Amino acid sequence: MSAQIVSGKELSAKIREKLKERVKKVEREKGFTPGLAVILVGDDPASHVYVNNKEKACLEIGMKSEVRRLPKETTQEELNALIDAYNAREDMHGLLVQFPLPAHLSQEEVLARISPKKDVDGLTVQNSGALLSGLPGLVSCTPKGVIRLIKSTGVEIAGKHAVVIGRSNLVGKPVSVLLLNENATVTMCHSKTKNLPEVCAQADILVAAIGRAEFVTGNFIKPGAVVIDVGTSRVDGKLKGDVKFDEAVEKAAYITPVPGGVGPMTITMLLENTIDAAEMFH
Amino acid sequence: MSAQIVSGKELSAKIREKLKERVKKVEREKGFTPGLAVILVGDDPASHVYVNNKEKACLEIGMKSEVRRLPKETTQEELNALIDAYNAREDMHGLLVQFPLPAHLSQEEVLARISPKKDVDGLTVQNSGALLSGLPGLVSCTPKGVIRLIKSTGVEIAGKHAVVIGRSNLVGKPVSVLLLNENATVTMCHSKTKNLPEVCAQADILVAAIGRAEFVTGNFIKPGAVVIDVGTSRVDGKLKGDVKFDEAVEKAAYITPVPGGVGPMTITMLLENTIDAAEMFH
Incomplete structure (x- = not known):
């Protein structure tokens, strides 16, 4: 079985069409x-x-x-x-x-x-505190895009075991909190994690955000998993993800490509956050 | 083998002796x-x-x-x-x-x-954002006490698999972030987690913070684990933890009792936070 490709490019295009309508609505109504x-x-x-x-x-x-x-x-x-x-x-x-x-x-x-009201990157202490405390706020764009990509597969997040590799402030930590807020059981892994392939192989949803080209090989993937590849590294002039795509695609049920996966979603979420901020705080 | 009891009462007493000295030092020097x-x-x-x-x-x-x-x-x-x-x-x-x-x-x-500079409970959005972002700030007392209890056993946290049951703002979420900051691989569990006993049985360090009396039975415990019981429920007038102590004590290497475990540490960490705040911000 070969995984279904989750195109961030296509999803982005759909979302941007809706955002276009929201912009017009704000202009018309406000x-x-x-x-x-x-x-x-x-x-x-x-x-x-x-x-x-x-x-x-x-x-x-x-x-x-x-x-x-x-x-x-x-x-x-x-x-x-x-x-x-x-x-x-x-x-x-x-x-x-x-x-x-x-x-x-x-x-x-x-x-x-x-x-914090204009922090559309969701990186201020105020917004990361709101995220952890479950209060309203602006959420970091890439993590938000990751959740949208997962949801676009139709796979229910609640009750699933999600494993996040990488614990950066930009991606790993906020994506873990967002998955927790979606009622996943969440495991946070990093460079000090022992038996990383075995831990990852338990994941119904695997998010790789470490920035090491093709680090996540086939043995990390649980058959039928959703695999979201946040990493981008340039190797010999070519853009590579954290996931060894050729191997993972044979085991996963859904997988994002690099490029064309998470990348396009980040700017789309930035646009969405700006419209949200305009509506909430103007 | 029966687990070693990790007494929060004794650890608290030791820490408070040191805090007494710190108070005198602040008075003398500042x-x-x-x-x-x-x-x-x-x-x-x-x-x-x-x-x-x-x-x-x-x-x-x-x-x-x-x-x-x-x-x-x-x-x-x-x-x-x-x-x-x-x-x-x-x-x-x-x-x-x-x-x-x-x-x-x-x-x-x-x-x-x-x-936020006087928030010795560590509950403001500013301080929970600082915690998640890895910036300096005042950390919530009970989670801080949990980490001290684990460290008092001499068991290294880095590289261990820690499982936290419960995701409250007061305990579960901050304790997960603190364990991550200590380089543990951290799994966050809650009421929607499937196969909870199996997930918990992977834990080298298990933190129970759900507030359901004796919910964590022996089959949740990996032999040799460190078990920290944050829960307190009153059952027929008696204080009970989240962990079924009689069963867990036979499998764990270290376990906190209820009462006399996490409880006394909370006020001790409150005292420490107040002295920290006085030193940092006065």
Whole structure:
């Protein structure tokens, strides 16, 4: 049996069609257009590509987008002042600062400064506390996209055993909490986990988020599992996931590809969060 | 083989001796005495007992304690004003509002109002976000006590499989994150978990925090495990834990009793948090 491919590209396209309608509805009923502000410091080429993609995605669904590209010499004080200005602006409902920052700038200080109500990346302490405590808040985009992909398979999450490999603040930890909130039994694994293949082979739902190309081989996969591959590593110029696709596809029931799986969902969830923020807090 | 009993009473006594020294050191070096303020609304008899115990424990180690007992008719506005006053007071370094509150008062509003720097119960969104994100903050007392009890056995947590039953904001979720931070592989179980005994029987470290008397029977226990029993239920006037002690003690290597296990650690961690808050933020 070969697994069904769960296309994040297709799911994203469907969701973005609905978001387009939501933008129109906000305009019609509330008289304004949801807007996302992005601050980009320095000249990291990958970051410029990501930010351009975000801007394009906003415009495609009819949202406003404003990108501030700052030189890499920008000081923390200048960055802080700009964050404060966007926190106060009524026409921008989401605000994100693209990471990584140049080394002299503090990511922690940035995250402590962004208004939790505009934190569409869901990375402020306030929003991660809300997530853990089960309170309303903005949820980190990639973890949110992972849950949507799982749900798109039709497989019920409640009561299933989900195993998450990787415990980053960006993916592993929030995705574990989200799966718990969906009533899965959740096991959190990482570099110190013993017998990792055996632990993973118990998973009805396996989420790989470690960033090591093709680390998850066929013996990690329980037959019939849902496998979500969050990792992206570049190997010889080719984008590879954390999962050895050729092996996993023969055992899983559902599997996301890399590219075209989790990746497209992240920006889609960013758009959704911005519209949510506009509706909730404007 | 019969398990070694892990006495929270004895461990608490040892820790409190050290805290007594820390209080003296703060007085000597910084010229003030750490102080804990407790607000108690209404006449719930159990709450009055808890609050009296907290006050007594503060005084015993040389700390200051101030308890405000308010009538059950107290309004949210009055309670909020009192919280604001304690947030501003320089001689009180910890502040907690005893739960449960009378039904007309909002626990959520209280937790949003207490300064995270004085939140010695570790229950504000700010502190639970810090916990999940791995940032410094004040950690909830019972989960912190659970980790100390495990460490007191000398069993290494890193690389072990820990299973937590129960996912409350007060215990299950924070204890899972703390165990993850200690490099355990952590499985979070709850009422929707299938094959619970089998899942638990994989645990090198088992934490039961569900509040169902003697729910965890011998077949849940891996031989040689560390078993921490957080539950307390009153059955026919007797205090019972979540673990069927007589069965578990024959399989575990270490086990906490009820009473005298986790219970005494909670107040001890409250004292420690108050001294930490005094040292960090005064």
